[in-house]
Amino acid sequence: MNQRTILITGATQGLGRGIALDLAGRGHTVLLHGRDRTRLETVAAEVRAAAPDATVRTFLADLADLDQVHALAARIRAVEPxxxxxxxxxxxxxxPDPQVRQxxxxxxxLRFVVNHLAPYALVRGLLPLLRDSAPARVINVASMGQEAIDLDDVxxxxxxxxxxxYCRSKLTLIMATFELAAELDGTGVTVNALHPAHLMDTSAVRAYGLTPATTIDxxxxxxxxxxxxxxxxxxTGRYFDQFTDARAHEQAYDTEARQRLMALTQTLCDRS
Structure with a gap:
């Protein structure tokens, strides 16, 4: 099948917007997620204008609320074939203020939720649709910025x-990638993580006071x-540094640490 349907979270700016424009330009159906309705509709209009023949649909949810993540998955399962x-x-x-714990x-x-728990919960919620659509691919956007987590204080x-x-949450995302890939091996659903580029010119990079080093493209x-x-x-089950199949932080390969993390992850997602 040439035309694919692809959901992009955080599609209202930066990398997500760039991916949407690229995929729509290739004729694929893009499902755009965002948490601000005005920005979401603005980007959807921009994508439609750039690729008039592409199909674009929007989904509103705040990934900082796991209840909304579960509802988002249910809504997509209900309306997307x-x-x-x-x-x-x-x-x-x-x-902008790294000392403030949100x-x-x-x-x-907050970072543990949006950067790790929400992606995991979304994959879990969408698995029936992904399996039915197989072959299907899950891409977790991670980072080369990774730091070992304290499993007693995640x-x-x-x-x-x-x-x-942030760095710890990106490592937990990679660890979840490896666990999900192993679980789904043979189903036709692949799961990989990547560091897309170093210090892209995004609002998140600038908000922290860092100087962008690469373009969104x-x-x-x-x-x-x-x-x-x-x-x-x-x-499947790989971590890429841009185009290179690379090695993540050593803790990502600690099976006991991954199992402990995933047990906590599942518990927290089930409680929401």
Whole structure:
């Protein structure tokens, strides 16, 4: 099948917007997620204008609220006949004030929720549709910025700092990628993670006070490759640094740590 239906979270700006424009330009159906209705509709109009023949649909949800994540998955299952790809791109960066520990709707550390729990819950909720649409691909947008997590304090109640929380949340996302890939092996649903580009010119990078080093397009190209390249059709459970199959932080390969993390992850997602 040439035309695919792909959901992109955090599609209202930065990398997500760039991926949407690229995929729509290739004739694929794009499902755009955002948490601000006005910005979401603005980007949808922009994508439609750039690719008049593409199909564009929008979905509103705040991924900092796990109840809304579950509702988003249920809504997509109800209205979409198929789903060939999911790009978990939405992110909370280090923040403008890295000393302020922010919380989600359920009272969890914000970066752990948006950057890890929400993608995991969304994949779980969409699995019936992804399996029915197989072959299907899940891409988790991670980062080369990874830091070992303390499994006794995954939400950084001690020694909090925004960039540290971000780096730990991206490692947990990679660890979940490996676990989901192993679980889904043989189903036709692949799960991979990637670092799209170093310090892209995004609002999250600028908000933390960092100087962008690469363009959005430099992150779009390796992400779209993971989604569409026929040579990667069966590749799963891998971490890519742009186009290179790379090695993540060592803790990602600690099976006991991954199992502990996933048990906590499942518990927290079930409680929402």
């Amino acid at each position: 198929r789903l060939d790809g999911l790009v978990n791109n939405a992110v909370v960066g280090g923040g 919380l989600s709707r359920q009272g969890h550390e 939400m950084l109640e001690q020694g909090y700092e925004g960039l540290r929380a 430099e992150g779009v190209r390796p992400t779209v490759r993971l989604l569409l390249d026929p040579e990667l059709a069966t590749t």
